[in-house]
Amino acid sequence: MFYREVGQFKTTYAADQAIFPIRQDRIGLAIILFAAFVLIPLLGGEFLIASVMIPFLVLALAAIGLNVLIGYTGLISLGTAAFMGVGAYACYKLSTIFPQVNVLVWIVASGFVSSAVGVVFGLPSLRIKGFYLAIATLAAQFFLQWCFVRIGWLYNHNPSGAIEVPGHTLFGIPVTGPQATPITRYYVVLVIVVVMTWFASNLVHGRIGRSWMAVRDMDIAAQLMGIKLLPAKLLAFAVSSFYAGVAGALMVFMWLGAAEPEAFNINQSFILLFMVIIGGLGSLIGSFLGAALIHVLPIIVRFLPDALGVPVGAATVEHLTFVITGALILFFLVVEPHGLAQLWRIAKQKLRVWPFPY
């Protein structure tokens, strides 16, 4: 009824090649952006912004990076957290060596450092595929994490072994460190995530995205189209690690404020992998939905008994959260193995033809 493209005639190929060809989708996107930029900072409390929205956006950004690799190019990686770590440590080193330079510059620069490391660990992908590649990327995970623990230079020989974010200002407003307000940090993260999501969406809808998907679906035929496998795969690793690196830098600088090597362990890699699989392989919306399901859902479950006035002990809630989240993940995977993004597509299709079945 509300979601119908009848009467929206496209008269140019430009209109038809647009990323959101349907008007309702563009309106929906505008509403989401309005909510993110205006409503949430205005109405949301500190908890919502600092503990829900910032982590959600950071994880979604890392999930987009992983999705470029797994969902679009078909290369399984278990080293995402390590690449996030590279970004975080690079940003920390750069911003402590050159504290006078704007920290945003270093956040982007740390993405490039992570990108370079990702390309090195992506080299085996020409020869090995599937599960074997996943094991090869595990090497990146363990090796890089070992570096974070053993190389004192990386954390400036801090006796605690952690990296602590110094205070930085942007146009006189503190953006990192204890003085920065959650709203400022939220805006910085939001702008970076929106811009990078836009870049990613442009990439995957153009020539480069098509060559990634060609490599994913049928690499022999892709070669015959003139696509060189190694550059295409390494570019996917570079872009993916760039996103992971920026997400890692944001995670430490804008969300946690300090981090130990353990923050970038294999658990984190797996959580990101779950987000991508549950959200939907090869879908940017899926990356957001996956991050929301895995990060936001447990928070909602934790607060639900209180909100409903059901008296449940704190420890019980903690356990229940795991049980319910796990059950919901299973439920979604059984209902739609192609992820939440596919559910979203089906829902849109149903809406288009509503009230008729097809």
Added chain:
Amino acid sequence: MKDDILLAVRNVSLSFGGVRAITDVSFDIRKGEIRAIIGPNGAGKTSMLNVINGFYHPQEGEILFHGRARRRMKPYEAASQGIARTFQNVALFKGMSTLDNILAGRTLKMHRGFFWQTLRHGPALAEEIEHRKFCEEIIDFLEIEHIRKAPVGSLPYGLQKRVELGRALAMEPTLLLLDEPMAGMNLEEKQDMSRFIIDVNQQYGTTIALIEHDIGVVMDLSDRIVVLEYGHKIADGVPDAVKNDQKVIDAYLGVAH
């Protein structure tokens, strides 16, 4: 006018370990002709195509394309020289739409770099739309307008074959290799496909080399036929000559010992 040789295969031998797939085969493909490669199963026809577009490297012999010899090359080099190909078992990009598959065939013609691709405005978008126009001509030509946005994995087999032909045509090839374009099709689909092959040959002037088991189709379509058996060439010539060749009849029908 049809005497210029586009591609010449000279004394090519190919073996995998102890198995000889192709033994000392020579033939040529002239510009603008439809050349058929036929033979019983296991004769080395697909291996021959794989040699031509660079998947296999022959141990002996050489291949001349546009008169220049080449020994080892990568498939993407063959693609950039203008050799396109379809596969016996459809090798489409299953997760993509028909349009995206055909656009993927334009990859080599698109040059805007990473920077513009991330912006998808200005030159990158203009390029995208220009190639979309070209792909629409192919879609129009192959009569697949109605499945433009459909994911190819869900299409029936006959249409998938047609999309694959479209993807190869998007490369604007000088030499088009078709590996059993009519395998598994019914009569009507075969007629459609034959029409497309003739149209491609006549409208675009594309040279075509095809492998096909349907002898009737081969006799009607092709200008010249080369017959392989157990990796050896046993006949080469115009359809009528090949049809009456005793060796070919023996190869297909068997011979009394």
